[in-house]
Amino acid sequence: MTRHERTVDVLIVGGGPAGLGAGAELAASGAGRVEILEREQTAGGVPRHCHHGGFGGRTIGGGGATGPAYAESCVAAAVRAGATLRTGVTVTGWAGPLTVDTTAPTGLERITARAVILATGARERPRSARLVPGSRPPGVYTTGELQQAVHLYQQRIGTRAVVIGDEPVSRAAADTLRVAGVDVVAMVTDRPAPKLAALTRPSGDRTPVLGRTIVTALTGRERLTGVSVRHQDGRTATLRCDTVVFTGDWIPDHELARRGEVTLDPGTRGPAYDAAHRTDRTGVFAVGNLLHGVESAGVALAEGRAVAAPVLRHLTAGDWPTGRPAVAVDSPLRWIAPNLVDPDGGLPLRGRFVLRTDRRLSSPLLVVSQDGRELHRQRLLLPAVPDRPFHLRGDWLDRADPGGGTVRVSVH
Amino acid sequence: MSPTITTAGELTVDEPPGSPVYDVTVVGAGVVGAAIARELARYRLRTALLDAGDDIGNGTSKANTAILHTGFDAVPGSLEARLVREGQHRLRAYAAETGIPVERVGALLVAWDEEQLATLPALLAKAERNDYHAARLLGADELRAREPHLGPGALGALEIPDESIICPWTTPLAYATQAVRAGVHLHLNCRVRHIESGDDAHTLTTTRGPLRTRHLINAAGLYADELDRELGHDDFTVTPRRGQLIVFDKLARDLVDHILLPVPTAAGKGVLVAPTVFGNVLLGPTAEDLDDKTATGSTADAIALLREKGRRILPELLDEEVTAVYAGLRAATGQEDYRIRSRPELRYITVGGIRSTGLTASMAIAAHVADLLGGSGLDLGTPHELPPVTMPNLGEAFPRPYQDAGLIAADPAYGTLVCHCERVSAGEIRDALAGPVPPHSPDGLRRRTRAGNGRCQGFYCGAAVRALFEEARP
Numbered sequence: 001m002t003r004h005e006r007t008v009d010v011l012i013v014g015g016g017p018a019g020l021g022a023g024a025e026l027a028a029s030g031a032g033r034v035e036i037l038e039r040e041q042t043a044g045g046v047p048r049h050c051h052h053g054g055f056g057g058r059t060i061g062g063g064g065a066t067g068p069a070y071a072e073s074c075v076a077a078a079v080r081a082g083a084t085l086r087t088g089v090t091v092t093g094w095a096g097p098l099t100v101d102t103t104a105p106t107g108l109e110r111i112t113a114r115a116v117i118l119a120t121g122a123r124e125r126p127r128s129a130r131l132v133p134g135s136r137p138p139g140v141y142t143t144g145e146l147q148q149a150v151h152l153y154q155q156r157i158g159t160r161a162v163v164i165g166d167e168p169v170s171r172a173a174a175d176t177l178r179v180a181g182v183d184v185v186a187m188v189t190d191r192p193a194p195k196l197a198a199l200t201r202p203s204g205d206r207t208p209v210l211g212r213t214i215v216t217a218l219t220g221r222e223r224l225t226g227v228s229v230r231h232q233d234g235r236t237a238t239l240r241c242d243t244v245v246f247t248g249d250w251i252p253d254h255e256l257a258r259r260g261e262v263t264l265d266p267g268t269r270g271p272a273y274d275a276a277h278r279t280d281r282t283g284v285f286a287v288g289n290l291l292h293g294v295e296s297a298g299v300a301l302a303e304g305r306a307v308a309a310p311v312l313r314h315l316t317a318g319d320w321p322t323g324r325p326a327v328a329v330d331s332p333l334r335w336i337a338p339n340l341v342d343p344d345g346g347l348p349l350r351g352r353f354v355l356r357t358d359r360r361l362s363s364p365l366l367v368v369s370q371d372g373r374e375l376h377r378q379r380l381l382l383p384a385v386p387d388r389p390f391h392l393r394g395d396w397l398d399r400a401d402p403g404g405g406t407v408r409v410s411v412h
Numbered sequence: 413m414s415p416t417i418t419t420a421g422e423l424t425v426d427e428p429p430g431s432p433v434y435d436v437t438v439v440g441a442g443v444v445g446a447a448i449a450r451e452l453a454r455y456r457l458r459t460a461l462l463d464a465g466d467d468i469g470n471g472t473s474k475a476n477t478a479i480l481h482t483g484f485d486a487v488p489g490s491l492e493a494r495l496v497r498e499g500q501h502r503l504r505a506y507a508a509e510t511g512i513p514v515e516r517v518g519a520l521l522v523a524w525d526e527e528q529l530a531t532l533p534a535l536l537a538k539a540e541r542n543d544y545h546a547a548r549l550l551g552a553d554e555l556r557a558r559e560p561h562l563g564p565g566a567l568g569a570l571e572i573p574d575e576s577i578i579c580p581w582t583t584p585l586a587y588a589t590q591a592v593r594a595g596v597h598l599h600l601n602c603r604v605r606h607i608e609s610g611d612d613a614h615t616l617t618t619t620r621g622p623l624r625t626r627h628l629i630n631a632a633g634l635y636a637d638e639l640d641r642e643l644g645h646d647d648f649t650v651t652p653r654r655g656q657l658i659v660f661d662k663l664a665r666d667l668v669d670h671i672l673l674p675v676p677t678a679a680g681k682g683v684l685v686a687p688t689v690f691g692n693v694l695l696g697p698t699a700e701d702l703d704d705k706t707a708t709g710s711t712a713d714a715i716a717l718l719r720e721k722g723r724r725i726l727p728e729l730l731d732e733e734v735t736a737v738y739a740g741l742r743a744a745t746g747q748e749d750y751r752i753r754s755r756p757e758l759r760y761i762t763v764g765g766i767r768s769t770g771l772t773a774s775m776a777i778a779a780h781v782a783d784l785l786g787g788s789g790l791d792l793g794t795p796h797e798l799p800p801v802t803m804p805n806l807g808e809a810f811p812r813p814y815q816d817a818g819l820i821a822a823d824p825a826y827g828t829l830v831c832h833c834e835r836v837s838a839g840e841i842r843d844a845l846a847g848p849v850p851p852h853s854p855d856g857l858r859r860r861t862r863a864g865n866g867r868c869q870g871f872y873c874g875a876a877v878r879a880l881f882e883e884a885r886p
Contacts, residue, residue: 002817039832040872090829092814103814103835105824126869128659128736135709136738138854141874148875155875155882216712251733255867258663 016045018288021304044071122293250293267335475740499776513807655697691808833866
């Protein structure tokens with residue numbers, strides 16, 4: 001018994017919004033055999049277990065679907081367009097530059113493609129990766145695990161919960177906890193708490209937000225009994241609870257990219273890529289939250305669709321740029337995406353770069369320069385806030401020297 | 413014969429009243445207790461293995477550095493030196509037979525300053541005195557060639573080519589599986605509260621009722637001193653010595669090829685960097701003497717200290733993601749040796765002070781204890797061979813089910829991956845849940861399959877794995 005060897009035109013790894021968007025668009029554009037591999041039994045990615053609304057406001061008519069409905073619509077679009085969607089198939093490694101090995105209940109395969117699109121998504125850093133000390137009792141979740149437990153498996157969670165983080169995903173976690181009948185006793189964030197937090201929340205959620213506060217320990221043996229916290233000013237407390245959810249703090253799921261020796265961007269920790277979604281490995285594209293943990297499902301879907309044109313171009317022309325200058329940010333900016341200059345002059349999605357900052361910046365002036373030469377300056381009208389996207393126009397790209405040094409984006 | 417494993421309810425007595433229920437009872441189902449139970453299973457004895465926890469290997473045995481030691485640095489002439497040396501050979505052979513993953517990666521004792529460098533020849537001589545003859549000194553250049561990611565400033569090393577890494581979870585599980593299959597009774601959630609010793613039997617009062625036994629073996633690990641005192645002996649005190657460790661992502665595995673040991677100082681053995689058989693990289697342990705035998709939490713100070721030490725040893729390691737942080741407690745006694753003592757007149761053997769080398773020495777300790785038991789008035793009879801056992805492979809260096817086309821063709825459940833980070837299939841989870849020594853918690857399932865052990869710590873598979881566990885729960 002060995003591996004069944006096959007070839008396809010385009011292989012897409014990951015059946016979330018980005019991979020499904022790419023599959024739909026490529027299949028519709030006559031890219032040949034387009035195959036999407038999804039390791040879960042059901043395609044659709046993270047929206048499958050996000051039972052709140054607000055999905056696809058931009059790309060699907062109306063004010064937004066629930067996550068599962070959105071996931072289903074992405075799946076339907078890809079299948080309708082003629083992409084082959086295979087679930088329960090895991091890519092386990094590379095066997096060549098554009099060849100992967102897979103495992104599925106139907107056996108082992110070795111699939112070679114003319115182009116590979118990585119769409120493996122992102123995950124939240126668990127408690128351990130955040131180096132939160134203390135004991136290791138049951139009752140510790142990420143939002144992803146919590147939502148699956150509640151919405152896909154109807155599991156019992158607990159009675160009193162603390163949510164770590166104060167971003168949209170944190171509030172989604174709090175909502176899921178309430179659906180599961182769990183009291184959310186506090187949200188804890190190391191950032192300043194938003195003023196009048198309770199009033200600014202459409203849900204009317206009055207959960208106290210402890211700002212400038214870090215988690216110093218988890219306690220409990222058979223079950224979590226509390227979360228010890230310390231405020232910036234030195235005050236400490238232990239919040240009694242049996243459940244804690246660590247939210248946000250996303251990291252791209254870059255294992256396959258790294259195993260394939262795709263160079264990563266030091267800021268996003270996803271593959272370095274240009275506006276055409278090309279990595280530094282010939283024929284390997286990347287889309288979605290693998291590139292930037294984490295943008296909305298709508299952005300991931302749009303990126304998936306947008307990659308179709310460059311993939312088709314590559315299938316026809318076969319060329320691949322080399323030696324592209326990186327686009328990098330200076331602190332307190334955290335990352336920028338895309339992060340390679342596209343020598344063909346292409347612009348990123350919606351003509352703009354997406355960025356993150358480590359701390360709040362009120363109407364920051366962003367300055368773009370290369371080799372000591374200023375390419376662009378742009379003042380943002382709104383504050384830049386941690387964990388929320390903000391954008392930099394891309395119309396300076398034609399002034400960048402494709403043979404020059406790193407393009408730096410800094411705040412003045 | 414179906415194995416007898418109980419986890420709740422009164423311990424049943426099916427003998428005429430007054431007669432001892434068991435010939436031998438082993439208290440403590442850690443790696444040492446399980447090894448002893450397995451050894452005794454070779455004889456025609458009625459043997460019980462008790463543990464306060466809900467699983468075998470659930471204390472010190474589950475949270476260590478998972479190294480199969482050569483004993484090169486033991487105190488020459490000590491009981492520990494002999495049992496580690498002998499145990500290493502026994503366990504290596506046993507692992508090969510049963511499929512417990514072992515990788516002979518070798519160790520490098522790295523000298524970071526002139527003083528440490530000057531210590532290496534003495535350590536080489538000590539290895540020789542411990543009957544270990546394969547060690548040799550490496551210069552800075554050779555060291556650098558062997559470990560190119562080592563931090564700057566390493567001056568040389570002592571190479572111990574036979575130091576190995578082993579699976580700390582399948583080892584006690586293999587012992588317990590063989591023991592219960594051969595008729596040893598395993599009683600879990602069974603804490604010993606009090607012991608009455610009569611002329612021909614001990615009566616143990618446990619949280620699950622009384623149990624009578626002619627011979628008693630104390631392999632209670634951190635609690636061995638307390639059990640000893642129940643029988644009126646005050647030979648030693650166990651001081652829990654906490655070791656905190658950080659497990660780095662599998663993507664860090666290419667950074668290190670050997671177990672990187674520090675040169676030991678008066679302050680202890682120090683912090684090592686080592687690959688694991690699961691394909692991760694370990695950094696640790698700390699050594700903190702505590703008075704709380706349940707203090708298995710990690711602390712911010714220790715994590716910071718480990719990161720600082722790790723940065724010196726392998727700077728790139730610190731850029732990698734952390735998969736887990738854990739802490740284990742060694743049973744330190746203030747003595748540089750094991751505290752194994754037989755009291756034939758009391759039909760009682762204490763197996764105490766088995767510190768970090770317990771995993772390596774376990775089979776030799778078990779053989780030694782069987783000898784002591786034979787010398788304390790118990791007629792062991794003739795040993796028989798135990799039917800062989802094959803353990804599921806949890807090691808990354810050996811073929812796993814998701815890679816086995818024939819296995820998947822025969823049973824597609826082995827091609828259905830549930831835990832993606834660790835590539836654990838539904839078939840392996842099913843097998844573990846139906847195994848002869850099944851898990852009683854998702855954590856126990858994790859130690860039998862690796863499910864949930866990976867970088868996402870359950871983001872993707874936590875709920876699914878818990879659902880499979882709940883479904884199979886009796």
